[in-house]
Amino acid sequence: MTITITAFEHSPDRGKGLARDMRVRWALEEVGLPYDVRHVSFKAMREPAHLRLQPFGQIPTYEEGDLALFESGAIVFHIAERHAGLLPEDANARAHAIAWMFAALNTIEPPIFDRALARILERNEPWYEQRLHALEISIRKRLDDLSRRLGDADWLDGAFSAGDLLMVTVLLRLKGSDILDDHPNLSAYVARGEARPAYKRAFAAQLAVFTAASAG
Amino acid sequence: MTITITAFEHSPDRGKGLARDMRVRWALEEVGLPYDVRHVSFKAMREPAHLRLQPFGQIPTYEEGDLALFESGAIVFHIAERHAGLLPEDANARAHAIAWMFAALNTIEPPIFDRALARILERNEPWYEQRLHALEISIRKRLDDLSRRLGDADWLDGAFSAGDLLMVTVLLRLKGSDILDDHPNLSAYVARGEARPAYKRAFAAQLAVFTAASAG
Known part of the structure; x- marks a missing residue:
C-alpha cells in the first residue's frame, strides 16, 4: 500500500x-x-x-x-x-522509548520552538533581548537535566528508538547555538543522529x- | 501489582x-x-x-x-x-485516538501552558500585555480549528478516548476565559469531560x- x-x-x-x-x-x-x-x-x-x-x-x-x-x-x-x-520488543523498554517520545514533544520542544518563533516574530520588539534570555534560561534548565540523564550513553535508553529520533529532531533547532554546544554530550548525541x-x-x-x- | x-x-x-x-x-x-x-x-x-x-x-x-x-x-x-x-479496538480508530493525544500535548497545550506561565511570571514585564495578546491570538487560531473539527459531536473521533481525556485536561486551563467561552461547542465538550x-x-x-x- x-x-x-x-x-x-x-x-x-x-x-x-x-x-x-x-x-x-x-x-x-x-x-x-x-x-x-x-x-x-x-x-x-x-x-x-x-x-x-x-x-x-x-x-x-x-x-x-x-x-x-x-x-x-x-x-x-x-x-x-x-x-x-524504532521500538524495543521488551515491554518495559518499549514504554521507556514512548516516554522519551512524549518528553521530546511535550517537555523539550515547546521552549525550543518558542525561541525559534520569538527570533522571527519578536526580533524588533523592545523587549526582545530580555525575552530571548528568559526563553534560553528555560531551555538550558531542560537541557541540563537531559544532559545529566544521557551521560555518556549513545542513546537515551539502550538502543536507538523513536524517542531518540524525535529528541534529535527537536534539538537540531539549536544546532550551532551556545545553548546546545554548552552540553558536549548533547551535541555529540545530535551528531550521532545526523550520522545515521x-x-x-x-x-x-x-x-x-x-x-x-x-x-x- | x-x-x-x-x-x-x-x-x-x-x-x-x-x-x-x-x-x-x-x-x-x-x-x-x-x-x-x-x-x-x-x-x-x-x-x-x-x-x-x-x-x-x-x-x-x-x-x-x-x-x-x-x-x-x-x-x-x-x-x-x-x-x-481509552482506545478503540479498530486499528484505524485507535491510530486516530493516538493522533488526538499528540495533538492535545504538542499542538494545543504549548500556547495554553505558555499563557498560564506568562500570567504568573511575566505579569510585571514591559511586554506583558502585548505578549498575552499574541498568545491569545495563537490559542484562538488553534481553538477555531479544533471547534470546527469537533462540530456537534460529543468527542473528537467517535467514542470517548485517551485523546479526549488529554484534550479536555489541556482545555480546562482556559475554563472561565473568553477564549474558551467564545467556542460554545468546546465549552460543552470540556463540561462533558468533567461530568464523567x-x-x-x-x-x-x-x-x-x-x-x-x-x-x-
Missing part, C-alpha cells in the same frame, strides 16, 4: 530539515518503507481538502490506504509500532525539494 | 485539578485501576531519588512492579494500551490532598 506524506511546497527553513515532515521521512527511512510526498502551498494548507486531513492546517500528514493521520509524533509512533527498528544513513537519506530528500523549487 | 503515582505535596493551583497528575488519575479511574499516591515537595522533586524517576524533576511519575515511567502522555498511553476503555464519573472521582481525590494539606 502506498504511503503518501505531505510537506511544505516552499520550505520555510530553506532545506535545513527543521520542518516536521523530516521526522516522518527519517522514521520511514529507518524502517525501510518507500513513500510519496505531496507538496502543499501555505494557501492550500488552509483549504478544506487539507483541513480534512490535518485539522490545524499543518504538515505533515500520512495516508496509507484508508488510514489518514496527522501529528508528526503520532505518525512516527504508527510507523514504529508496525515495523521493527536513514537520517542522511531523509535530509537529502527534503533538501532536494528546496533545491528544485529554488531552481524552478 | 500496586500502581504508585507522584503528585505535588502542595498543589500550586489549590486543588483545581490542573496539575498533570490529574490526567493519570482520570485515566486510572476510567479503566477502574486502584492506585497509591506519593506526594513530593518542590525540594524533593530536585533530589536524586526523584530525578532517577523523572529526569526533569516534574510530576507525575508512574511505578508498577519493575516499570517506572514519566511524562503524563506516555503514562496515559501505557494505561490505555493495557486496559479497555471517572473525572469526578479523580478530581475529588486530588482536591482532598489540597484540603488536607490546608487543614494540616
Whole structure:
C-alpha cells in the first residue's frame, strides 16, 4: 500500500530539515518503507481538502490506504509500532522509548520552538533581548537535566528508538547555538543522529525539494 | 501489582485539578485501576531519588512492579494500551485516538501552558500585555480549528478516548476565559469531560490532598 506524506511546497527553513515532515521521512527511512510526498502551498494548507486531513492546517500528514493521520509524533509512533527498528520488543523498554517520545514533544520542544518563533516574530520588539534570555534560561534548565540523564550513553535508553529520533529532531533547532554546544554530550548525541544513513537519506530528500523549487 | 503515582505535596493551583497528575488519575479511574499516591515537595522533586524517576524533576511519575515511567502522555498511553476503555479496538480508530493525544500535548497545550506561565511570571514585564495578546491570538487560531473539527459531536473521533481525556485536561486551563467561552461547542465538550464519573472521582481525590494539606 502506498504511503503518501505531505510537506511544505516552499520550505520555510530553506532545506535545513527543521520542518516536521523530516521526522516522518527519517522514521520511514529507518524502517525501510518507500513513500510519496505531496507538496502543499501555505494557501492550500488552509483549504478544506487539507483541513480534512490535518485539522490545524499543518504538515505533515500520512495516508496509507484508508488510514489518514496527522501529528508528526503520532505518525512516527504508527510507523514504529508496525515495523521493527524504532521500538524495543521488551515491554518495559518499549514504554521507556514512548516516554522519551512524549518528553521530546511535550517537555523539550515547546521552549525550543518558542525561541525559534520569538527570533522571527519578536526580533524588533523592545523587549526582545530580555525575552530571548528568559526563553534560553528555560531551555538550558531542560537541557541540563537531559544532559545529566544521557551521560555518556549513545542513546537515551539502550538502543536507538523513536524517542531518540524525535529528541534529535527537536534539538537540531539549536544546532550551532551556545545553548546546545554548552552540553558536549548533547551535541555529540545530535551528531550521532545526523550520522545515521536513514537520517542522511531523509535530509537529502527534503533538501532536494528546496533545491528544485529554488531552481524552478 | 500496586500502581504508585507522584503528585505535588502542595498543589500550586489549590486543588483545581490542573496539575498533570490529574490526567493519570482520570485515566486510572476510567479503566477502574486502584492506585497509591506519593506526594513530593518542590525540594524533593530536585533530589536524586526523584530525578532517577523523572529526569526533569516534574510530576507525575508512574511505578508498577519493575516499570517506572514519566511524562503524563506516555503514562496515559501505557494505561490505555493495557486496559479497555481509552482506545478503540479498530486499528484505524485507535491510530486516530493516538493522533488526538499528540495533538492535545504538542499542538494545543504549548500556547495554553505558555499563557498560564506568562500570567504568573511575566505579569510585571514591559511586554506583558502585548505578549498575552499574541498568545491569545495563537490559542484562538488553534481553538477555531479544533471547534470546527469537533462540530456537534460529543468527542473528537467517535467514542470517548485517551485523546479526549488529554484534550479536555489541556482545555480546562482556559475554563472561565473568553477564549474558551467564545467556542460554545468546546465549552460543552470540556463540561462533558468533567461530568464523567471517572473525572469526578479523580478530581475529588486530588482536591482532598489540597484540603488536607490546608487543614494540616
